[in-house]
Amino acid sequence: MSNNKLNGKVFKYGDSIDTDVIIPARYCTSFHAEDLAPHCLEDLDVTFASRVKSGDVIVAGHNFGCGSSRENAPIAIRGAGASCVIARSFARIFYRNSINIGLPILIAPDAVDGIEDGDQVEVDPTTGIIHNLTKPGEWQADPFPEDIEKIIKIGGLVNYVKERLAQVYDEAVET
Amino acid sequence: MTLAEKILALHSNRDSVKPGDMIMAKLDMILGTDVTVALSVEVFRNMGAEKVFDPDKIALVNDHFVPAKDVKAATLSKIMREFAHEQNIPNYFEVGRSGICHSLLPDKGLVKPGDLVVGADSHTCTYGALGAFSTGIGSTDMACSWALGELWFRVPETTKVVIEGEFQPYVGPKDLIMYIINKLGVEGARYQAIEFTGGTIERMSIDGRITVCNMAIEAGAKTGLIAPDDTTRAFMKKFPDIEGVYLKSDPDAVYSQVLNVDVSGIEPLVAEPYLPSNTRSINELTGVKVNQVVIGSCTNGRLEDFRATAEIMGDNEVHPDVRLIIIPATPGIIREMLAEGLVDKFIKAGAILSPPTCGPCIGGHMGILAKDEVGLFTTNRNFRGRNGHPESKVYLAGPQVAAATALTGRITDPREVV
Numbered sequence: 093m094s095n096n097k098l099n100g101k102v103f104k105y106g107d108s109i110d111t112d113v114i115i116p117a118r119y120c121t122s123f124h125a126e127d128l129a130p131h132c133l134e135d136l137d138v139t140f141a142s143r144v145k146s147g148d149v150i151v152a153g154h155n156f157g158c159g160s161s162r163e164n165a166p167i168a169i170r171g172a173g174a175s176c177v178i179a180r181s182f183a184r185i186f187y188r189n190s191i192n193i194g195l196p197i198l199i200a201p202d203a204v205d206g207i208e209d210g211d212q213v214e215v216d217p218t219t220g221i222i223h224n225l226t227k228p229g230e231w232q233a234d235p236f237p238e239d240i241e242k243i244i245k246i247g248g249l250v251n252y253v254k255e256r257l258a259q260v261y262d263e264a265v266e267t
Numbered sequence: 268m269t270l271a272e273k274i275l276a277l278h279s280n281r282d283s284v285k286p287g288d289m290i291m292a293k294l295d296m297i298l299g300t301d302v303t304v305a306l307s308v309e310v311f312r313n314m315g316a317e318k319v320f321d322p323d324k325i326a327l328v329n330d331h332f333v334p335a336k337d338v339k340a341a342t343l344s345k346i347m348r349e350f351a352h353e354q355n356i357p358n359y360f361e362v363g364r365s366g367i368c369h370s371l372l373p374d375k376g377l378v379k380p381g382d383l384v385v386g387a388d389s390h391t392c393t394y395g396a397l398g399a400f401s402t403g404i405g406s407t408d409m410a411c412s413w414a415l416g417e418l419w420f421r422v423p424e425t426t427k428v429v430i431e432g433e434f435q436p437y438v439g440p441k442d443l444i445m446y447i448i449n450k451l452g453v454e455g456a457r458y459q460a461i462e463f464t465g466g467t468i469e470r471m472s473i474d475g476r477i478t479v480c481n482m483a484i485e486a487g488a489k490t491g492l493i494a495p496d497d498t499t500r501a502f503m504k505k506f507p508d509i510e511g512v513y514l515k516s517d518p519d520a521v522y523s524q525v526l527n528v529d530v531s532g533i534e535p536l537v538a539e540p541y542l543p544s545n546t547r548s549i550n551e552l553t554g555v556k557v558n559q560v561v562i563g564s565c566t567n568g569r570l571e572d573f574r575a576t577a578e579i580m581g582d583n584e585v586h587p588d589v590r591l592i593i594i595p596a597t598p599g600i601i602r603e604m605l606a607e608g609l610v611d612k613f614i615k616a617g618a619i620l621s622p623p624t625c626g627p628c629i630g631g632h633m634g635i636l637a638k639d640e641v642g643l644f645t646t647n648r649n650f651r652g653r654n655g656h657p658e659s660k661v662y663l664a665g666p667q668v669a670a671a672t673a674l675t676g677r678i679t680d681p682r683e684v685v
């Protein structure tokens with residue numbers, strides 16, 4: 093399945109990009125993408141929100157998304173137009189939140205080495221294959237653990253819970 | 268099995284689990300706050316859920332932006348309040364009875380040893396201080412948890428930190444955890460549990476253990492925890508009807524790494540901007556000019572922290588160029604401070620007392636920093652822009668260094684002022 097390939101320009105940042113710079117708490121009195129997106133990454137790169145175009149890709153180092161549990165962070169990234177984040181590693185809660193809201197995240201240290209700011213890349217979030225279109229390079233992101241793959245396939249945790257709730261309600265009717 | 272593995276096994280009806288296992292586990296407590304609940308309510312409704320699985324196992328706490336800092340913050344609290352009423356959630360905490368969640372829940376008997384706790388707040392790892400497995404989640408995870416009463420977890424590896432020795436005077440739990448985070452690095456325990464053990468931990472109060480476990484996430488950890496013991500039993504005596512499960516790691520438990528710490532060599536420490544792991548010995552930073560000192564937060568907003576503050580301050584006054592903001596974590600702590608004369612002492616010295624709130628810790632209100640201003644806070648994070656203008660700076664320290672710094676207006680070794 094490769095009909096959902098993402099294609100965009102790279103915005104490359106360093107290590108430990110924390111949730112406070114992804115979306116400062118002063119804007120977290122809202123959780124709506126349209127309120128958050130204009131401020132995404134503004135304390136790190138004031139021009140990000142105005143330059144990023146739909147489909148663009150964030151590439152970063154270790155520990156991306158460290159800090160707060162605020163789901164506003166992946167919502168802001170997606171709302172700003174970024175289609176996915178490629179990093180050497182992700183902080184735990186950001187990782188869960190991204191999977192839950194359906195923001196593709198890829199762990200691919202070699203790709204981070206081989207991709208520069210401004211490169212054009214093509215990413216297949218289903219296979220994890222990352223292709224640099226600016227200068228030759230192709231990488232395979234780490235696969236997701238099987239159970240997380242299941243959650244992604246079913247369309248996120250909310251869909252899983254919907255199915256479970258339907259079962260619970262059915263059982264309640266039967267008994 | 269390790270303590271963390273035992274708690275997860277207990278909540279997933281298994282005899283044993285091992286790191287890497289994916290489990291669905293039953294939850295004892297689900298914490299939400301004014302910042303994270305409103306989104307969860309929306310997700311909860313969108314998934315077609317009508318009733319929460321068990322209203323008694325949910326806590327809803329007004330702390331981050333309260334008393335409401337603006338209309339948007341007021342709206343967030345309103346959504347939470349209405350949801351609490353609709354779902355008959357008894358542990359909804361209104362301003363006046365509310366406090367910083369991670370101090371409030373232990374003091375209300377809402378977490379106990381052996382519990383599995385999740386919270387839509389990253390510092391939910393704090394309850395490891397009582398021997399619970401507790402971890403932060405996002406708003407979607409919280410909505411799903413409300414609906415089902417269970418959640419998926421990957422069983423984490425455990426990093427063991429063995430802590431021995433006696434603290435030097437004016438060095439304490441905050442210095443210890445900043446030292447450990449510096450040794451492990453900001454992601455040195457990513458996805459892992461950190462178990463704090465050893466003689467120093469065994470002798471440490473619950474307030475101190477709260478400080479230590481609170482910052483486990485700053486090393487990337489899923490939870491920080493301490494085996495419950497007699498100190499824990501004594502703390503839980505306040506809640507005679509609540510019975511915890513007192514577990515500890517097996518002697519043959521497997522750890523991913525072991526760090527040995529001798530606290531007797533630890534000096535007062537300060538973490539430089541913009542990472543909590545940028546820990547420096549105080550003498551490397553002595554003299555840095557500071558505009559504002561904040562003593563509070565879920566890390567250092569408890570009675571013991573304010574006693575330590577008072578001890579350093581003596582009868583001295585706050586430096587005229589410094590704003591000293593004292594934020595007791597809960598109303599109960601204010602009453603304890605009043606009883607001990609601490610409030611009077613602080614006000615007389617020129618400090619100001621804030622109502623219990625996260626406030627400046629998250630750059631919300633009650634002490635935001637302007638461009639180029641410098642703060643020294645007893646909070647847990649000093650990321651760029653977290654506490655105000657992106658070009659402000661925050662140094663992190665324990666209450667003793669904070670108190671000494673408030674007196675002189677410059678980062679100061681507490682041993683120099685007492």
Ligand code: SF4
Nearest residue numbers: 390564565625628629
């Ligand atoms: S005091 Fe600070 S770290 Fe603690 S819960 Fe509040 S905002 Fe988070």
